[in-house]
Amino acid sequence: MSKTVDHSQDPRVQAVRSQGALTYTNVDECYGDADLVEYLDEGGIKTPNKAVEWAFDEAIEWAYRMADYEVGGDCTEGQDLASSLQAALKEFKKGGES
Secondary structure, three states, X not given: OOOOOOHHHOHHHHHHHOOHHHOOOHHHHHXXXXXXXXXXXXXXXOOXXXXXXXXXXXXXXXXXXXXXXXXXXXXXXXXXXXXXXXXXHHHHHHHOOO
């Protein structure tokens, strides 16, 4: 009988999920807990703080891609999202150890 793993209990996942600034980003909307664990493990990311930094980097990259492809040539929404995520990452780094 195989053991079921509850990825939501991984401290790295909990740290990422606790970041309100990541709500409604690709990390929040598209990555399940098991996906997060897989990506973090593949990246050699072992600490919750590094996991949060990784998640912000992923979301910022996605926001810039969104800005590049926005319909009608107005890339404001994606750029605004990227800017707010960068500011939130900066605040996180001020308050946490990396």
